[in-house]
Amino acid sequence: MFNSLSERLSQTFKQITGQAKLTEENIKSSLREVRMALLEADVALPVVKAFVDAVKERAVGQEVSQALNPGQQFLKIVQSELEHVMGDVNEALDLKTQPPAIVLMAGLQGAGKTTTSAKLAKFLQEREKKKVMVVSADVYRPAAIKQLETLANEVGALFFPSDISQKPEAIVKDAVVAAKKQAVDVLLVDTAGRLAVDEAMMAEITMLHKAVNPIETLFVVDAMTGQDAANTAKAFNEALPLTGVVLTKADGDARGGAALSVRHITGKPIKFLGMGEKTDALEPFHPDRIASRILDMGDVLSLIEEVERKVDKQKAEKLATKIKKGKSFDLEDFRDQIKQMDNMGGLMGMMDKMPGMGQMAQAATQIQGAEKQFGQMGAIIDSMTPYERRMPDKINGSRKKRIAKGSGTQIQDINRLLKQHKQMAKMMKKVGKKGGMQKMMRGMGGMMGGGQGGMPPGGGLPPGLGGGKLPF
Secondary structure, three states: OOHHHHHHHHHHHHHHOOOOEOOHHHHHHHHHHHHHHHHHOOOOHHHHHHHHHHHHHHHOOOEOOOOOOHHHHHHHHHHHHHHHHHOOOOOOOOOOOOOOEEEEEEOOOOOOHHHHHHHHHHHHHHHOOOOEEEEEOOOOOHHHHHHHHHHHHHHOOEEEOOOOOOOHHHHHHHHHHHHHHOOOOEEEEEOOOOOOOOHHHHHHHHHHHHHHOOOEEEEEEEHHHOHHHHHHHHHHHHHOOOOEEEEEOHHHOOOOHHHHHHHHHHOOOEEEEEOOOOOOOEEEOOHHHHHHHHOOOOOHHHHHHHHHHHOOHHHHHHHHHHHHOOOOOOHHHHHHHHHHHHHOOHHHHHHOOOOOHHHOHHHHHHHHHHHHHHHHHHHHHHOOOHHHHHOHHHOOHHHHHHHHHHHOOOHHHHHHHHHHHHHHHHHHHHHHOOOHHHHHHHHHHHHHOOOOOOOOOOOEOOHHHOOOEOOO
16 A cells, blocks of 8 residues: 555655755755655645645744754654644544444445445454444345345354345334344444445435434445545535545555545545455554555554454464474474464565565565465465374475375475475574574574575575565
């Protein structure tokens, strides 16, 4: 997300470094570049104008503090204004009401309302410890009700059944009665969408809103539609008292125009970002963290929270104990590590939150290659017997042929995996010994020097994990 915008802005800030003072003259070209970068990112024109004017007003004439150079001072101003245009702080759902707190999901067809309803149910159950029920009032798309039922079962939420022969208003009223009987904390109402904003749809959803009086009315919109997302949100906001916006498919939005336009145009906060297909791919929208990502300064806080939430602590402790006891790091352990990384959104999902990644196009390409290698490794290990995973040294030529056939790979792929595993097992062994961490770091330093099968000079992923030099 924001890849092209990050790259353009990074180049802009380099140009202003070295000046003794920020003046209208020496920031003129930088502001022009910022304006162009935002327009190319499909940010709405009124938002661009207001943003650039605000940056200019704050930047011109400001003395550079002793600890900062002009480029950093300008960057700080831009970051502050980016946060402001997106809403300053995260605005959580307001669920303080007599249960059930009703959340109405609105939006166009194909925006991802049904999937987002399931994601939000999972989020509220796991992070807010709420008892959640979902109901579909979409009687126009036959598969919608069944889709929500399947997703509700997947995330462990209660599902209130409905039928296409029923009236949407009757469905929702019955769901509220059922939610009260079952002591539900939050009732999520998935509504019908249309291909475009039309009077019939608006009349129906307005009627639904009056019938249940939800505490939250969320507009679900596809981030990839750019500033059109903001304009559609504005149209809905004129018909409905929206309380917030959920931007879906944000992981596929390389420009970021919607994220930067919605708050300014609608006056409503973005509350969540949908960052993938999985039911746990929903992130609270933090303007300060998003601004940091845009300016290529990373989002380490979100990364730490993700690690805390998604890493299997029991498995991690079990592996640590195993290594300390001097037992070997086998292929089952290796497979667990690959799965843990996949749960974190893969290498790319993790690196996207690291500072400086926007300037590393080469790194991004190689990480994508590495992720493909990880997928292949998982398939290879899954094709092995439990004995082979525990005793990789016993894998002979005939076993390699069978594993290659079962995983759809070549024997050289098996050899590469075994070599990579051996390197990792050696490192793990060093960690388990006294002073092991220092020894392991020295060992990694040796690998980075370009030993056979190790990391090439300048650092990078081992050949078995994507190969080639990385610029970090």
